[in-house]
Amino acid sequence: MSSQPILRIEDLRTYFHSRVKQAFVRSVDGVDLEVAQGETLGVVGESGSGKSVTMLSAMGLVSAQPGIVTGRVVFDDGTPRELLEGLGRHVALERRDGRIMGVEKDERGWRAQAERNLTGVRGRRIAMIFQNPKAAMNPFETIGRQIAETVRLHTGVKTAHEARERAIHWLGEVRIDSPRLRYDNHPHGLSGGMCQRAMIAMALAAEPRLLIADEPTTGLDATIQARIVDLLAELRERLGMTMVLISHDIGVIVRLSDRVAVMYGGRVMESGPAAEVLTEGGGGHPYTQALLASIPQERNLREKGRLPAIEGEVLDTINVPRGCRFRERCQRIHDSVRARCEEHEPELAEVSPGRRVRCWLYQA
Amino acid sequence: MEPMDSPLLEVRNLSKHFSQRGGLFAALARERGTGVIPAVDDVSFDLHANETLGLVGESGCGKTTTGKAILKLMPVTAGRIRYAGRDITVLSQEEFRPLRREIQMIFQDLDAALNPKMRIESVLREAVLLCEPTLASGALQARIYELLELVNLKKNKLSSFPSELSGGEKRRIGIARALAMRPRLIVADEPTSALDVSIQAQVINLLRDLQSQLGLSYLFISHDLQLVELVSHRVAVMYLGRIVEMGPAERVAHAPRHPYTAVLWSSLVEKMSREGAASSVAPSAWGVFDFERPTEGCRFAPRCPVYAARGRPAQCTDASQAPRLAAADGGAHVVACHFPLPAQAGPG
C-alpha cells in the first residue's frame, strides 16, 4: 500500500461573489484534507460549512463564474496529478489581511484549464454520487444503458454486449433485485432507494480509485437509509474502496468512516479517527462536542431532558468574524483563552497522534 | 368548560381518499378497481389538553394529510373530527373560520408558508390583528415584540423579508405567527425538517418550553421516531394510511409490539452502530423490496419479517381480516397486528 495519500487538499479556498450583497461568500476558507488509500474519510458539517463545496471544487464542478478556487488538490493513484494546476494563471487576486478582497478573472481561460485538468480523472478515477438520485440521472434513458455508457466510456470494454453484461453485474453488486429486468427501468420507475443504488452502480462501473459520496442518504426514508448505509459498508469491505463520505448525519458517518473531519464555516475544526472524534466527552473541539450533545439520543431520551442546544445561528460565511469562527457560539470559552479566541484564529494542531483540533483550549 | 378528562381533539374513522389516474399508483388503482388512493384510511385517535401526541411514519404514510384534514385545509372523505366536543367536520369554511384561531399549524415547508413579498413585521401584524382586531397601535407593537421574544428572535428581524432569514429563523416566525392566534392546539408538521442539527435542538426546546408556558397541545408529526419519543407523551405509528400502533411514548419506542415499529426503530439504531445489523428483526427478510404495492388485509405484510418468518400466513393477506387496533395488555397501548411482537419488560 502506497504511503502517499490518494487525495490531498491543501489550503483550498472557494469564494463566490454575491452580486446582491456585493461581497464574497467564503464557502471554503482554507481547508486541508487527506485521504489515505483504502480508508473512508467522513466529512461532517452543517449548512454553510463548505463540506460539499470542498469536494465539488476539487472536482472542478464549481461553476467557473463567479467562483474562484485557489489552493492545491493532488490526486495520486500512482501518478500524482494536480487538479487545480494552472488555474492561478487566469485569476489575479487582491489580498488584504490574508483575505481575498478582489478578483480579476478570465472566465473562458479558467474553464478551459479546469476541463484540461480533469479529463480522464473525473468520472473515471474519481467518481461522485449525490443526494437526490432521481435528479442526477437522465430521465429519458434506462438506468441500464446509463451504466453501460459509463462502462464504455471509462473502462476498456469495447462491445455493447459486454458493456451490458458489466452493467447488469454492477446492478447486482448493489443488491438490486432482478438486475436483468431492472436494466430496462427508467429512473422515474424506481423508488428513491433503488435509484440511489443505481447511481452507486453507475459510479462504481467506472472502477474508480476514489468514490466521493455527497449526502447519499439524505432525503430517503429512514428504513431505506439504513439499507443504503449497509450497502456502502458492504461495498467498502468487499471492494476495498477508498471513499469520502459527506453528510450532516452523524449516525451515518459513525457507521462508515475510519477517519472524520468536522467542518464549520468553511474550515476544518477537527480531524482524527472517527471513533475518537465522534464520542461525547472525547475531549475534542467544542463544536463537535456540542453537536453530539444536541442530537436526540439514548441518553437524553431516557431523561426526557432538555436538549443541550448550541445557541445562535450557523455561521454566515459572508461575515466571517476575527479570531475563531466558532467563538460566538462556544460554551467553553473562559477568561484565560478569551483574548486569543477573539483576535487570532487557531491553527489545526495535533493533540494526539492522528488527531488535530483547531482550538486555543488545546494549544499553548 | 369541558370536564378534565374529555379530550380536546377526537378523531374518529378519518379517511381521505385521493382519486388518481395513471402514474405510480395505477397498480393500486387497478387492484382496488376504483382508481382511489386511500391516503388516510380509518384513522382514530384522541388528543388531550396539554398533551403531545406524536404521529410517526415514513413518507407517504398519510401523516401530513391527517394534519391538514384536522385543519380543514382539505375536505374529508369520511369520518368525524370533534374539537372541544364540537363536530367540525360538518361545518362550512365560513362557520369554521372563528375556530381556526384555536387550531393552528406549523408547516413543514419553510419557504412557502410565508408570503415572500411581505416583511416579517407585516406578517406578524396581520396575525395579531386577526386575533385581536381592536388592538391599539401601542399594544399591537408590544404584542409583536412579545411574540418575538417567545421565539427568541431579535427585533431587527422585523424589517426583513423571508428570503433574508435563515431556515431556523423562518421556522420560528412560523411558530410566532401560529402563537399570535393564542391557539390551544398546534399541529406541528415536521418542525425540525430542513434545519441544521444544531438548530433542531433549539426548536425542540422552544416547542417544549411553549407547551409548559402556554398550556398547548401538539400533534407532532415527524418521520424521526427518536425525536418523537423525546417530545411526545403518546405516539401513534402510521403505515400507508393506517395507524398500526399507538401508546405511551417510551413503550412504543422501546417495547414495540408492531413489526413495523420495530423495523423503524432498529434502522435508526443500526445506522449509527458500527457493528451493523445486530437487531432482533432480521433485515435480510425484506431485502430490496421498497416499492410498495399495497395489498388487501395487512398492508405491511409484503415487508413484514414476521410474516415471512411465519411462512406467510393467509390471515395476513385476507381482506376480511384486516388487522384492527386492539389493546395489547395495558389498555393504553394498542396495536393492529395478527402476530404482535411479544411483550417486553418496559424501560424503568
Add this chain to the structure above:
Amino acid sequence: MTTRYSQAQERVSEYSQLSAWSTARRADRWRVLYGAAVAVLVLVSYALGALHWLPRDPEAMDLQAMLLGPIEQGYLLGTDFMGRDILTRLILGIQAYFLPGLLSIAIALTLGALLGVLAGYRGGRAEMGVTYLSNLVDSMPRLVLMLLVIAAFKPGIYTIMAVVGLTTAPTVATLVKGKVLMLKARNFIESAVALGVPPRAIVFRHILWYNCRTLLLIQATLGMAEAVLIETSLSYLGFGVQEPTPSWGNMVQAGANYLLQGNLWVSSAPALAILATVLGFHLLGDGLNNMFEGGQRR
C-alpha cells in the same frame, strides 16, 4: 474576457436586500428613467392644459407668422398653417386622451384583476369562461372594432375608451390568472387560510396587492400607450376630436396637406410627440417588467 469582482466593504450589513433598482441592468434603468420622464411630462402638461395655463392662446392666429419652424420669432415649436402656436396646441392635445385613457385603464385593471383572481382561485368554469372571452377578444383587431363601434353608435371618446378598457380586461385577467395559479402552488395561501384570514383579504391583500401590483402597474403603462394610439388614430381619421380643438391626431392630419410643399414640421411635430409618448410608456412598462417580473430567483 476578464471580469472583476470585489468586496464592497469589510463587513456586509445584515439588510442586504438591495432594491430592484440597484440590481437592475443599466438598459432597464434608462428605460424606466425615460418612460418616467415622459409620464411626468404628460401629467404636468395635462394639468397645465386643464388649468388653461398655456403659453399662448391655442386659437390665436397670427397670420404674419405662419408655418414657422422651431424657435423662430419666439415660437418655441413653431406655428402651423394658421399661425397658431404648435407648443400650446400640443399641450392642449393631451386633454384628448389623458382622462379617457385613465378610464380605460381603470376598467381594464379592475375588471381584469377580478376576473383573473376568480379564474385562478376558483378555476373550473370561471377559468374556462375567462379563457374563452380572452381568445374571442384577442382574435379581433382592436382598431377595426373601434371603427365598427363608431360607425354603429357614434359614441363620444369616453365611451370609446370604455370599450377599449373592456376589450383589454381579458388580457389582464389572463396575466393575473397565471400569477394566481403560480401562487396557489406555494403554500403561503394555504397557511393564510389556516391562520383564519378571510378569503377577501387573501385575494385582495396577499394576492393582488403584494404579488400583482407590479403586474398591474405595467399593464397600466401599456394601457396608456394604447390609449394614445387609439385616440390619435381616430382623430387622424376624423372621427375623434374636431377642429379647432387640437388633438395630436388631427394636427397630423391637418399638416399632411403641407408635406408636399416642403413644410414637414407642421405634421412632424405632433407625429414625433405621439412617437415619443407611446415609446415612453412602452419602455416604462418594459423596464419595470424586467426589473420586477424577470423571474425572481436570487
